[in-house]
Amino acid sequence: MPKLDYPGDTLTFTADVMLKRLAKYLRALGYDTFFNENYSDQQLLDFSVQDERVLLTRDNALCNATPEINSFYVKPQSPTAQLGHVAKFYPITFDESRFLVRCMECNTPLQNISKDKAAERVPERVLKRNDSFTYCPMCNQVFWQGDHTKRLRKKFLQVLSD
Numbered sequence: 001m002p003k004l005d006y007p008g009d010t011l012t013f014t015a016d017v018m019l020k021r022l023a024k025y026l027r028a029l030g031y032d033t034f035f036n037e038n039y040s041d042q043q044l045l046d047f048s049v050q051d052e053r054v055l056l057t058r059d060n061a062l063c064n065a066t067p068e069i070n071s072f073y074v075k076p077q078s079p080t081a082q083l084g085h086v087a088k089f090y091p092i093t094f095d096e097s098r099f100l101v102r103c104m105e106c107n108t109p110l111q112n113i114s115k116d117k118a119a120e121r122v123p124e125r126v127l128k129r130n131d132s133f134t135y136c137p138m139c140n141q142v143f144w145q146g147d148h149t150k151r152l153r154k155k156f157l158q159v160l161s162d
């Protein structure tokens with residue numbers, strides 16, 4: 001089946017309350033993915049329609065709530081399988097230049113910060129092993145690529161190559 005066509009950066013998502021981990025994965029891959037567990041179903045629908053986002057949901061009723069909504073029913077249970085499932089229908093790819101450019105916690109685009117700046121915020125051992133750092137202005141947190149991100153990259157490459 002041919003994948004749906006989304007030119008440039010137009011592929012954006014909202015994820016329902018059941019799909020927190022999937023939302024984080026999509027953010028890690030660079031896709032703008034809205035997740036807020038305090039939103040009601042109606043708020044989620046309205047926002048998805050307004051902002052022309054694909055609503056990812058595990059709730060059938062929500063999925064079919066209105067003909068205006070561009071929604072997708074995410075059948076698998078495990079977050080990894082969910083990512084694979086969504087990627088069968090939407091052009092989701094692993095692109096190194098988009099990997100970890102968005103905060104996995106809050107979806108805000110990360111900013112690069114210098115090693116000197118990072119030095120005030122991260123442990124010495126991290127500083128010794130890393131040269132590039134990013135920063136989330138929303139969460140006020142500094143990030144770097146370590147073993148955790150290596151595992152994520154490997155997982156994504158596996159899932160998205162199937």
Ligand SMILES: [Zn+2]
Nearest residue numbers: 103106136139
């Ligand atoms: Zn953040």
